[in-house]
Amino acid sequence: MSARSLAGVVVKALCLAVFAFFLFGPLANLVLWSFAERWYAPFKLPVTYGTRYWEVVFRPTGDAMSSLATSVGIAALTVLFAILVSVPAGYALARLKLPWRTGIMILFLLPQAFPSVAIYINVARVFYGLGLTGTIAGVVLVHAAHGLVYSVWIAAAAFAAVDRDLEHAARNIGASPMRTFATVTLPLAAPGIMASAIFVFLESLDEFTGTFFVGVPQVTTLPLLLYSASMGGNYQIASITALILLVPSVVFMFAIERFLRADVLSKVGQ
Amino acid sequence: MRSSVVGVLLVLPGLLLVAALFLYPLSFSLLSAFTQGGDFTLAHFDKAFELYSGDIRFTLFIVLSSTALIALVSIAIAGALTLSETPWLVAILRWLYRWPLFIPFIVAAQCMRTFLAKNGLMNNSLVAMGVLEPLQTTSLLDWRGIVITFVWKQVPFVTLMLAGAMASLDRATIEAGRNLGASRLRVLVELVLPQVAQTLLVGLVLSFVTMLSVLSVPLMVAGSQPTMLTVDMGFRINSYGDYATANALGVISYVMTGVVAWIYLRHQIRREALP
Numbered sequence: 001m002s003a004r005s006l007a008g009v010v011v012k013a014l015c016l017a018v019f020a021f022f023l024f025g026p027l028a029n030l031v032l033w034s035f036a037e038r039w040y041a042p043f044k045l046p047v048t049y050g051t052r053y054w055e056v057v058f059r060p061t062g063d064a065m066s067s068l069a070t071s072v073g074i075a076a077l078t079v080l081f082a083i084l085v086s087v088p089a090g091y092a093l094a095r096l097k098l099p100w101r102t103g104i105m106i107l108f109l110l111p112q113a114f115p116s117v118a119i120y121i122n123v124a125r126v127f128y129g130l131g132l133t134g135t136i137a138g139v140v141l142v143h144a145a146h147g148l149v150y151s152v153w154i155a156a157a158a159f160a161a162v163d164r165d166l167e168h169a170a171r172n173i174g175a176s177p178m179r180t181f182a183t184v185t186l187p188l189a190a191p192g193i194m195a196s197a198i199f200v201f202l203e204s205l206d207e208f209t210g211t212f213f214v215g216v217p218q219v220t221t222l223p224l225l226l227y228s229a230s231m232g233g234n235y236q237i238a239s240i241t242a243l244i245l246l247v248p249s250v251v252f253m254f255a256i257e258r259f260l261r262a263d264v265l266s267k268v269g270q
Numbered sequence: 271m272r273s274s275v276v277g278v279l280l281v282l283p284g285l286l287l288v289a290a291l292f293l294y295p296l297s298f299s300l301l302s303a304f305t306q307g308g309d310f311t312l313a314h315f316d317k318a319f320e321l322y323s324g325d326i327r328f329t330l331f332i333v334l335s336s337t338a339l340i341a342l343v344s345i346a347i348a349g350a351l352t353l354s355e356t357p358w359l360v361a362i363l364r365w366l367y368r369w370p371l372f373i374p375f376i377v378a379a380q381c382m383r384t385f386l387a388k389n390g391l392m393n394n395s396l397v398a399m400g401v402l403e404p405l406q407t408t409s410l411l412d413w414r415g416i417v418i419t420f421v422w423k424q425v426p427f428v429t430l431m432l433a434g435a436m437a438s439l440d441r442a443t444i445e446a447g448r449n450l451g452a453s454r455l456r457v458l459v460e461l462v463l464p465q466v467a468q469t470l471l472v473g474l475v476l477s478f479v480t481m482l483s484v485l486s487v488p489l490m491v492a493g494s495q496p497t498m499l500t501v502d503m504g505f506r507i508n509s510y511g512d513y514a515t516a517n518a519l520g521v522i523s524y525v526m527t528g529v530v531a532w533i534y535l536r537h538q539i540r541r542e543a544l545p
Contacts, residue, residue, distance in 0.1 A: 012356060012359050016359065016362055016363065016366070019363075019366065019367075020366060021395070022422070023366060023367075023369055023370070023422075024369075025385055025391055025392055025395070026378070026381035026382055026384075026385040026391075026422070027369075027381060028391060029381060029384045029385040029390060029391040030377075030380065030381045030384065032391065033384055041388075041389045042389070042404075044394040044397070044398060045394075084283075085283045085284045085287060086284060088280035088281070088283070089280060089281045089283070089284040091280060092276070092277040092278075092280035092281050093281065096273050096274070096276060096277035096280070097273050097274045097277060098274060098277040098278065098281065099274060099278070104281060104285070107285065107288055108284065108288060110288070110292065111288065111291075111292040112479070113479055113527065113531065114292075114296070114479075114483075114524060114527065115479065115482045115483045115500070115520065115523040115524065115526075115527060116483040117483060117485055117499075117500040117503050117504065117520070117523075118299055118503060118516075118517065118519070118520025118521070118523055118524065119292060119295050119296060119299065119520075120295075121299075121503060121504075121507050121513070121516055121517070121520070122295035122296070122298040122299045122302070122513075122517070123291060123295045124507075125295075125298065125513065126294065126295060126298065141287075141291060142291065144287065145287050145288065145291035145292065148284060148287060148288065152284055202372060206374030206375075206376070206377075208374070208375070208376045208485065208486045209483070209484075209485045209486070209500075212485065212504070213504070213507075223374065223376045223486075226376055226377070226380060227376065227486065227489075227490070230379075230380050230383060230490055231489075231490070235384060238380050239380065239384070242376075242377040242380045242381070245374055245376075245377050246373055246377050249371075249372040249373050249374065249377075250369065250372070250373070252372055253368055253369070253371045253372045
């Protein structure tokens with residue numbers, strides 16, 4: 001290896017190291033705080049390590065466990081609700097004749113194209129009049145509306161990627177439209193719909209702004225617990241809560257390619 | 271039943287949800303920003319500008335500079351992934367850059383709240399490596415912290431879109447440029463970027479709107495003054511129940527989004543007008 005190419009390798013490795021430092025540094029700080037029992041200036045690393053705060057968080061009767069249960073419950077209900085709404089809508093958008101189809105697709109996108117805080121403060125005001133603020137139902141509605149563009153668009157793409165010839169074949173040998181849908185179309189579209197369900201689940205789990213305005217003070221999800229712990233200076237609890245939210249996000253990032261195949265992905269938004 | 275009727279019936283629940291949870295609150299926000307006791311007025315905007323003109327400029331500055339940095343870093347990473355001739359570099363970079371993609375903003379905010387502090391891991395590492403003297407360390411938990419958090423969180427998203435678009439380009443033009451002796455930087459700027467400009471623009475517009483909507487990052491990463499419009503809106507509501515001024519600020523943030531959407535649409539129309 002010549003001196004020049006060796007220098008090139010060193011420069012590239014250094015660039016990667018700097019990049020990795022800024023990428024993982026913040027995450028490393030999070031992990032350190034979650035295991036730090038005592039950490040104060042001027043010490044560069046925690047003074048004593050331990051799992052005391054993990055025990056506090058995972059105590060069955062603690063705030064964190066009830067927040068986790070609330071968060072997972074809300075996310076599950078949100079997925080159920082979003083699937084019930086988006087599977088019929090996605091099928092209609094992909095397969096049936098619809099007037100103003102493009103307009104309808106854009107209408108589902110519109111909530112994402114507006115700064116959401118300005119919308120949520122008014123949702124909270126409307127919900128207050130209906131007695132929905134501070135209720136699980138209110139939070140589920142807000143999360144479902146937030147996730148709707150993903151679930152509808154991905155469901156529409158998943159149905160559009162199903163080979164029409166297979167449906168025609170089923171109809172030709174005498175299957176009813178409903179039976180064709182249930183035994184041919186839906187199973188073939190299932191991986192895409194599964195991906196949209198996971199996406200909606202994560203969006204709901206991570207959602208902060210809507211819950212902040214609609215859910216308080218009765219509904220405390222994990223992001224709200226993280227926020228109040230962090231603002232109260234309790235970095236250990238905040239960091240452990242953040243790690244609980246982080247793990248599913250990173251796992252999903254590495255797994256998404258298995259669920260969302262390229263043929264579905266290329267049809268999203270069409 | 272005609273198939274179009276069935277179609278409309280199937281889409282209806284979704285449309286109702288959007289109407290109830292987006293269109294209705296949106297009209298509420300416009301009404302509350304522009305009226306007082308049923309009459310049209312701009313008084314709420316006067317008040318919003320009087321109290322928050324500094325924060326309006328601050329918000330614009332943060333979002334614009336973050337967008338510019340996101341564009342720069344994404345182009346650099348996607349360009350390296352597409353044009354680098356070092357397989358191990360590409361493999362490691364491809365594995366690295368995507369990590370923050372789905373990490374929630376609130377988690378990113380908590381990470382940065384500790385990482386960028388005066389005694390955070392960043393300063394401590396730089397001091398330990400001898401890059402900084404202990405007395406030179408400062409807390410970055412102000413506008414710089416917000417920008418760093420936004421860039422950290424949004425770069426993977428824009429890079430993913432951009433690298434995808436670059437991968438589907440015709441390799442022949444790139445090879446031709448390289449064979450004619452053009453440097454990789456020149457190939458990137460003159461051959462590759464013009465062909466993926468559309469994708470870059472979509473990614474940046476989506477990031478722009480996302481950053482205008484985030485509440486947790488300015489709340490947790492920076493101090494209370496100056497701050498972003500999202501925090502001001504929450505403050506007007508929670509402290510004073512002042513929907514009129516909060517909604518006037520909301521309309522101002524719609525206008526910022528609207529200008530960006532207009533730039534995007536104009537670009538789109540000009541592209542379609544090309545032969």
